Amino acid sequence: MKKLFADKKNIIITIVLAELILLVLNAFRFNRTESYSFSQDDFFVDYLNRETNEYERESGAYADHTDKEQSYVVTKPLHLGKGIYNIYVNYSSNAGENWHFCYTTLQACLDVSKDKAAHLAYCDHIALPMEMNEVSYDSWVRYKTDFEVRMGPERDETGDGFFVLANEVRITYLRGKTIIYETAKLLLLFMALDIVLYLFGIKKEETKRFFEDKAFIVGVLLFTVLYASYPxxxxxxxxxxxxxxxxxxxxxxxxxxxxxxxxxxxxxxxxxxxxxxxxxxxxxxxxxxxxxxxxxxxxxxxxxxxxxxxxxxxxxxxxxxxxxxxxxxxxxxxxxxxxxxxxxxxxxxxxxxxxxxxxxxxxxxxxxxxxxxxxxxxxxxxxxxxxxxxxxxxxxxxxxxxxxxxxxxxxxxxxxxxxxxxxxxxxxxxxxxxxxxxxxxxxxxxxxxxxxxxxxxxxxxxxxxxxxxxxxxxxxxxxxxxxxxxxxxxxxxxxxxxxxxxxxxxxxxxxxxxxxxxxxxxxxxxxxxxxxxxxxxxxxxxxxxxxxxxxxxxxxxxxxxxxxxxxxxxxxxxxxxxxxxxxxxxxxxxxxxxxxxxxxxxxxxxxxxxxxxxxxxxxxTMYDDAEISNVAIAEFSIPDIEESVPYTDTDMIIREDSGATAKILKKNGTTIYAQVDNPTENTVVTEAPLWGYRYYAAKAGGKKLKAFMGDNKKLWVEIPAGYSGKIKIWFREPVLWRLSELITLATLVFIVREYMKTKKD
Structure with a gap:
């Protein structure tokens, strides 16, 4: 064994193999399937009983502060293991979009501190606005214990005047996302340890000489970075x-x-x-x-x-x-x-x-x-x-x-x-x-x-x-x-x-x-x-x-x-x-x-x-994108778009009463696959749930369809008469854009070569 580790090459191979084995074992540790569903019969109302001045719970799915003081709705406690979970909530409410006043979140049952200071889960306060009836968000469970989904107004006076009726909650363990996340974390840790081992083990003398010459510089730069980063x-x-x-x-x-x-x-x-x-x-x-x-x-x-x-x-x-x-x-x-x-x-x-x-x-x-x-x-x-x-x-x-x-x-x-x-x-x-x-x-x-x-x-x-x-x-x-x-x-x-x-x-x-x-x-x-x-x-x-x-x-x-x-x-x-x-x-x-x-x-x-x-x-807190998915008109938006449209038009729409239909089968980012049926003898227009930026393309049966910005600034696609089948809509960079990228890349290569050449000279 001593002879084996006398060779630096053998040490490197052994460490890499050990790390690979640990990565695989760690992945298997999170390879499980979990899903849970809750209906109104599984909910409780948590409220302040003024007679006892203590918080109590009773069966129920509705909460507001006039009915029960400081009340909100929670699910039955559920034992969750470490990992990433998606929480889906179906509800009714009269609240605005501000997540401070009326919200849902995943919280640890046994952490009774006001701000859940044990940090047993990373989860946002997700708003429950009245213009929606469902939200979906991810939560990172950091420690295996009992959790519950909380829904309703904030307990203090900012929650007064709001109500929430909880209809359904679903919790789904995200196996693939969890495995990727936990593997990436461990891999980054191993990479950091490998760099340290390489510098202070294999390249010990070179590292020592480097720090002898530059210890003060490294120290001051490190202080500067850490000082600027401490918040x-x-x-x-x-x-x-x-x-x-x-x-x-x-x-x-x-x-x-x-x-x-x-x-x-x-x-x-x-x-x-x-x-x-x-x-x-x-x-x-x-x-x-x-x-x-x-x-x-x-x-x-x-x-x-x-x-x-x-x-x-x-x-x-x-x-x-x-x-x-x-x-x-x-x-x-x-x-x-x-x-x-x-x-x-x-x-x-x-x-x-x-x-x-x-x-x-x-x-x-x-x-x-x-x-x-x-x-x-x-x-x-x-x-x-x-x-x-x-x-x-x-x-x-x-x-x-x-x-x-x-x-x-x-x-x-x-x-x-x-x-x-x-x-x-x-x-x-x-x-x-x-x-x-x-x-x-x-x-x-x-x-x-x-x-x-x-x-x-x-x-x-x-x-x-x-x-x-x-x-x-x-x-x-x-x-x-x-x-x-x-x-x-x-x-x-x-x-x-x-x-x-x-x-x-x-x-x-x-x-x-x-x-x-x-x-x-x-x-x-x-x-x-x-x-x-x-x-x-x-x-x-x-x-x-x-x-x-x-x-x-x-x-x-x-x-x-x-x-x-x-x-x-x-x-x-x-x-x-x-x-x-x-x-x-x-x-x-x-x-x-x-x-x-x-x-x-x-x-x-x-x-x-x-x-x-x-x-x-x-x-x-900002652990998930639920809050930032709301419509936000900014400088690179299309002029004069209507902010309410994305809330109402979530699928393909054909407004003409012609008997033609269109429905999304799959949406991957800006790419849409849809089923369309146009039994009429005329071309009809379907509206996609996309803003009508230039250079969207559409195809049906291998043939190009006309895609353009419509009057309501959405992307409109023409469906030929008599066509029934699937269409694909996607964003496609024009040739001029791709050519400009190639010129940029070629220029960068040239400049790097020039720099290296002059440095060598």
Whole structure:
């Protein structure tokens, strides 16, 4: 045995075999079949008996607070094993859609704590709105014990005036989903352990040498990521302004992948299955891992938290690399990474605004700054690649951030026009523009296609953007929100004043060795970007005197979107001033001390926001997509659609009284298989439960059918006279879209080859 394990190859084979055996055994552990059904005879009413001041139960299926105080309906207790279960509830109610007031959930019987603090099951509060009579949701049972399904009003006064009549409950064990989920969890654990064993076992010496050289860097980066991520340790999510929109994106992006779309342009499931073209107009690149996790059975909450953690990691690494290259000093790059990752507006975007696209795009701003820095410094042949990738990756996350870059970069080039027109600078800039166009064809072509054809609404927020700005004074201190749902606001932070004043001092003292005028212009531009983030009178002036320019700027919706660029410029000035000071040996230690103090100030002020998030922001659970399946009209919806339609038209519809019929046989995302019968001598139109976006196709018996947007914005399909049989309806990308994707892929391969070639040289 000792000889067997002396060979590293044998160790690897043994570990892999052991892990495979454990994965198989674990899968068999969850291979069972369970289903339970409850009727009204199986329900109880749980209520407060004022005479005894204790909660009691009696047989019943109806609950309201006028009949029995603090009452709700529950099923008989049921012993459930660990796994994922689907709960179906058929009911009647008079409630609205707010799940706080009247809801259903799966709860552990023996956990008598108010908020079920033992966390024996992951399950949302699923609303029981009056316009529906059934809901279906998933629950993750974490520990084998007794559970019951709860239905009815909230116990406190918010539940007064609501009633629920429970008709039927069905609980079904999701064997396949559970096995995939539990296998994926164990596999990820094994992968993490294998990496540790490989680094500290097989590659022990190499790992030791790496940490001897980079232990401090790794430690600071790890601290930065964990500090930015610690609110994720909550068992719930903290509510942010845009959180439900982006939770929908994760769920339905995963649904698109499951039904075979890639890239996913039309989100299936959105608007109760009618679909939504977010993938046409919103970059999804960094959301794919979270969507895949949800498809593997992880909760939506876990997928969203993973996205935040992923962006924290990438922000720290990209800023460390980019600002480190600008400063030619790894320690300066490390300090810049701390500032850029923990700067107030970024933390605000992550936890208070929940502006998923914006803080995703924020990751790549340092690459844009690095590209421009190296182009204008004539430092690297790769400079145009940094700029092109930075802009491209920004667009892959957030169109508005890219729109702002499209304003900022040309202005920057104009401010330094005498350098811009130099051949050594102009050519890399033009190469970057060409690369950006080709790299983004896959996104731009579908977006332009839909916008020009007016197939989507687009941005509708174009009025009074000055009112949506903030006072300058709020950018440097922490301002608590008037409401507690989303915590407060933190912009640039007080340390930014120190950085900007130090940079200004360096400029007027001529510390930039003959380039003070250039740096002065860039500094003035940085201040302009800060001012453009405010509720400035400048926007009202444009609104009144230059309406065309105002309408263009109004596409950014909120002036404080400029804070992304302002944050980047603050850290840029930190890096270049530190670079200037560090190169002087007699000032090196003092510079490092000053850098540490500035970083410490950033951390402390960032903590004011994070603590307020944890203490006051409204916590929500989001383990299932039942709440987010409601209709939500947004910017990439078809204009003038009727929100009530998805609630009423859930099957194929033929409105003509002709004797023709149509019925869905199977619906897989945006793909529908239906049985149609048209015994008439005329062509009839059937309406599919899909919004009528362009490029849906339909076939019957191998022949193409006409599919188009109807008067009610639904997808209409013509059924030929005398046809009886099956039809297929599906979303099919046009050839032009596929061609643009191939051009993008070819350009990416070329740029990667160029980068590797220049690095090798």
């Amino acid at each position: 994720l340790l909550s068992d719930k999510l903290y509510f942010g302004d845009d959180i439900f929109y982006h939770l929908r994106r994760i769920v339905y992006l995963g649904e698109g992948l499951k039904c075979g779309q890639f890239p996913v342009h039309i989100y299936p499931g959105w608007d109760r299955g009618y679909g939504y073209a977010a993938g046409v107009g919103y970059g999804d690149l960094l959301l794919y891992p979270s969507a895949i996790l949800v498809n593997l059975g992880f909760t939506l909450q876990a997928g969203y938290k993973f996205y935040i953690f992923l962006t924290n990691v990438l922000t720290a690494l990209v800023s460390y690399y980019s600002f480190g290259k600008i400063a030619d000093d790894k320690n300066v790059g490390l300090a810049s990474s701390v500032l850029f990752t923990l700067i107030g507006f970024r933390l605000h975007s992550v936890y208070t605004g929940a502006t998923v696209g914006e803080f995703g795009a924020f990751i790549f701003l340092p690459l844009v700054i690095l590209g421009l820095w190296e182009i204008y410094s004539k430092k690297s042949k790769n400079a145009y690649i940094y700029l092109a990738l930075g802009v491209t990756l920004t667009l892959s996350c957030h169109v508005l951030s890219t729109f702002i870059l499209a304003l900022v970069i040309p202005i920057f080039c104009l401010v330094l026009v005498e350098k811009t027109v130099q051949k050594d600078i102009l050519i890399p800039l033009l190469k970057a523009v060409a690369a950006i166009l080709l790299l983004n064809l896959h996104f731009v072509v579908p977006l332009v296609d839909y916008m020009v054809s007016k197939n989507v609404s687009g941005n509708s927020i174009t009025d009074m953007i000055w009112a949506r700005g903030r006072d300058l004074v709020t950018f440097f201190g922490y301002s608590q929100a008037k409401e507690l749902d989303t915590s407060g606001f933190l912009g640039l932070g007080i340390f930014s004043i120190a950085v900007l004043t130090i940079a200004f001092g360096f400029i007027i003292a001529g510390k930039f060795e003959g380039k003070s005028l250039i740096y002065a212009r860039v500094f003035a531009l940085s201040i302009v970007f800060v001012l453009l983030s405010t509720n400035s009178m400048f926007y009202f002036t444009l609104y009144q005197d230059v309406p065309i320019l105002y309408k263009l700027l109004a596409n950014m919706q909120f002036p404080w979107h400029f804070l992304d660029v302002s944050c980047g410029m603050v850290v840029f000035w930190f890096a270049v001033t530190a670079k200037n000071a560090v190169c002087k040996l007699n000032k090196k230690n003092a510079t490092y001390v000053a850098m540490t103090v500035i970083c410490f100030a950033c951390v402390i002020q960032g903590n004011t926001l994070l603590e307020d998030v944890v203490k006051t922001a409204h916590p929500i």
